Amino acid sequence: MDVMNMVKEYLREVAQFHRILEERVSIKARPLSPEEVIGNPEEGDYPLLKGRERMMQAEFKGFCGQAFTDMFGNYEASLSDIISMEMTNNFRRAILISTLNVVMRCFNGLKGTIHCKDNDPRTCSEELCNYIYNRFGKIKIAMVGFQPRMVEALSKRFELRVTDMDPDNVGKEKFSIKIEGPEKTAENLKWADLSLVTGTTFINNTYNEIIGKKALLFYGVTASGVSAITGFERFCPCGR
Numbered sequence: 001m002d003v004m005n006m007v008k009e010y011l012r013e014v015a016q017f018h019r020i021l022e023e024r025v026s027i028k029a030r031p032l033s034p035e036e037v038i039g040n041p042e043e044g045d046y047p048l049l050k051g052r053e054r055m056m057q058a059e060f061k062g063f064c065g066q067a068f069t070d071m072f073g074n075y076e077a078s079l080s081d082i083i084s085m086e087m088t089n090n091f092r093r094a095i096l097i098s099t100l101n102v103v104m105r106c107f108n109g110l111k112g113t114i115h116c117k118d119n120d121p122r123t124c125s126e127e128l129c130n131y132i133y134n135r136f137g138k139i140k141i142a143m144v145g146f147q148p149r150m151v152e153a154l155s156k157r158f159e160l161r162v163t164d165m166d167p168d169n170v171g172k173e174k175f176s177i178k179i180e181g182p183e184k185t186a187e188n189l190k191w192a193d194l195s196l197v198t199g200t201t202f203i204n205n206t207y208n209e210i211i212g213k214k215a216l217l218f219y220g221v222t223a224s225g226v227s228a229i230t231g232f233e234r235f236c237p238c239g240r
Helices: 003-017 034-038 079-084 090-108 120-136 148-154 182-191 224-230
Strands: 027-031 054-060 063-069 075-077 140-144 159-163 177-180 194-198 215-219
Touching: 003 079, 003 090, 003 224, 027 090, 054 090, 063 090, 075 079, 079 090, 090 224, 120 148, 120 194, 120 215, 140 148, 140 182, 148 159, 159 182, 177 182
Parallel strands: 140 159, 140 194, 159 177, 194 215
Antiparallel strands: 027 054, 027 075, 054 063
């Protein structure tokens, strides 16, 4: 599935319908500070607070849409230029996905395009456990992308395996779960009943290794727009 082309086609149709494709539309994508994105949670183990990754924010007509990425910087262009951009790296994909999120928020009323703050991640993780248990029962979960509060909560109630791309996490034990590298993802997906996947897989272009394999649930604000146009299920109850 070529999600990036689906995103571009959607944006093109919206821009043509609202007659904004030829106009100079100000789309700003800037790296937010950790405090702007996640506030001041009690725990300090979130990737955003470690500085390795940042949230890109696209701003359009007074609305905001975000995407989590390890390649960040400032950018401004017309909507037409963003649609035409070659998706050659994580920075460009973060621009496109954050733009999709803000455009869908503006014209479709899409919710959950802005990251939750303070102690919301803990609340989200507890709700996630209840949601999965009520829907699937006591199942085996393969998590792609380490989110500390989710791993902390899920590890108490489910069989859980976790892979992550951050070398600072790989090989470490977190909440009695060994965090494995991405080379273990395929094996874990085969083992699991449910794939719980970060929306950042759309940014780092690894989503095709995951979709279509098992029951699939994306989490986080990055996947908000993609989930809306593809029908992928997303869990993000505290997104703003």
